[in-house]
Amino acid sequence: METEPYILLSAILFTIGAVGVLVRRNAIVVFMCVELMLNASNLALVTFAKANGNLEGQVAAFFVMVVAAAEVVVGLAIIMTIFRTRRSASVDDASLLRF
Amino acid sequence: MTAFWILAPIMVLAAIGILFVRKAVHAALLLAVVMISLAVLYAGLDAPFLFAVQIIVYTGAILMLFLFVLMLVGVDASDSVVETIRGQRVLAALLGILMVVTLVVGLSQVSFGTVVGLDAANEGGNVEALADLLFSKYVFAFEVTSALLITAALGAMVLAHRERTVPKAGQRALAEQRMRDYAESGKHPGPLPAPGVYARHNAVDTPALLPDGTPAEASISRVLAARGAVRTARADQVDEVVRQLAAPGSQTEVVDVPEREGDDVTSASDVAVGESDASAPGSDSSTRAGDHSTGEGERA
Numbered sequence: 001m002e003t004e005p006y007i008l009l010s011a012i013l014f015t016i017g018a019v020g021v022l023v024r025r026n027a028i029v030v031f032m033c034v035e036l037m038l039n040a041s042n043l044a045l046v047t048f049a050k051a052n053g054n055l056e057g058q059v060a061a062f063f064v065m066v067v068a069a070a071e072v073v074v075g076l077a078i079i080m081t082i083f084r085t086r087r088s089a090s091v092d093d094a095s096l097l098r099f
Numbered sequence: 100m101t102a103f104w105i106l107a108p109i110m111v112l113a114a115i116g117i118l119f120v121r122k123a124v125h126a127a128l129l130l131a132v133v134m135i136s137l138a139v140l141y142a143g144l145d146a147p148f149l150f151a152v153q154i155i156v157y158t159g160a161i162l163m164l165f166l167f168v169l170m171l172v173g174v175d176a177s178d179s180v181v182e183t184i185r186g187q188r189v190l191a192a193l194l195g196i197l198m199v200v201t202l203v204v205g206l207s208q209v210s211f212g213t214v215v216g217l218d219a220a221n222e223g224g225n226v227e228a229l230a231d232l233l234f235s236k237y238v239f240a241f242e243v244t245s246a247l248l249i250t251a252a253l254g255a256m257v258l259a260h261r262e263r264t265v266p267k268a269g270q271r272a273l274a275e276q277r278m279r280d281y282a283e284s285g286k287h288p289g290p291l292p293a294p295g296v297y298a299r300h301n302a303v304d305t306p307a308l309l310p311d312g313t314p315a316e317a318s319i320s321r322v323l324a325a326r327g328a329v330r331t332a333r334a335d336q337v338d339e340v341v342r343q344l345a346a347p348g349s350q351t352e353v354v355d356v357p358e359r360e361g362d363d364v365t366s367a368s369d370v371a372v373g374e375s376d377a378s379a380p381g382s383d384s385s386t387r388a389g390d391h392s393t394g395e396g397e398r399a
Binding site for chain 2: 013036062079
């Protein structure tokens with residue numbers, strides 16, 4: 001097994017997720033892109049765990065998953081609340097805090 | 100490594116697809132492809148516990164949550180094509196290319212050394228080894244994680260909960276409201292018309308036809324109208340179908356029409372069922388619609 005292809009794949013997935021956050025309008029799809037970035041970093045962590053013969057990378061990936069689950073729950077609840085009051089899930093519409 | 104070379108292009112294509120698909124549901128499905136492929140990669144990287152957790156937590160729980168919220172948010176969830184900030188997409192694409200180039204160049208200059216492998220660390224089982232780490236070195240982080248999860252659950256409950264400010268309208272109040280509407284604005288107090296009556300199909304996406312042959316908008320579900328999934332069902336199209344069905348050697352059925360003029364009930368049910376002899380009742384209904392149009396017009 002080589003380490004490099006896995007890390008490159010992780011980097012590419014992370015970049016695609018970052019571009020998705022910048023490009024997409026729909027708040028839910030933006031959230032999915034954030035998830036994609038978290039998954040990409042998880043892949044790098046697991047790869048490094050194997051490369052170094054050390055399980056701490058896998059523990060870190062596990063914690064990332066837990067935090068991602070908590071984040072998704074709260075984030076989607078916020079999106080639902082915004083949708084309920086503004087009838088729109090677009091990230092451009094929620095601009096009340098802009099000055 | 101073969102699994103990697105098969106899955107990596109699939110994952111990259113699916114991830115790029117997330118950027119381009121219009122519907123959020125399709126994006127969720129593509130994300131599921133990426134996540135399941137990642138789980139397989141984890142299995143190949145000697146991480147069986149994370150393989151299971153990836154499938155159970157990510158594809159099982161998180162993506163289902165996404166689909167749930169998409170279902171609640173509903174038909175309005177598709178993206179608009181117009182840019183609100185000019186040149187945003189071009190800039191984002193440039194930034195993305197820049198980032199990928201930087202990462203690839205940077206990574207290609209690093210030597211990762213020889214792979215040690217997890218055979219020694221996984222000797223007593225991957226789950227056991229992970230548990231050893233979690234409950235000794237990382238036990239504080241583990242405890243904090245539980246606090247985080249409880250906070251998230253409470254936050255979701257608080258955010259998604261809606262306090263009712265006015266009492267729920269009961270059956271009596273609704274009936275009174277209906278009659279008041281009828282008295283004030285003449286709004287029909289009864290149920291809405293059923294879809295598909297006297298139309299080509301009795302499907303729910305086909306509006307009922309009014310006596311003058313125009314579709315009745317009220318007979319179609321609001322959701323279907325918002326999705327743009329409503330079929331057109333004009334009376335002239337009914338005539339068209341009748342002509343197509345009655346084209347070769349079925350003159351007798353068309354001649355049949357005046358006899359059937361009287362019995363409304365059977366011809367109406369024939370049209371609704373739409374059986375093989377739909378040609379005669381079809382033309383029947385359109386002529387009948389013409390007959391009744393004056394009376395209906397007065398009522399409306």
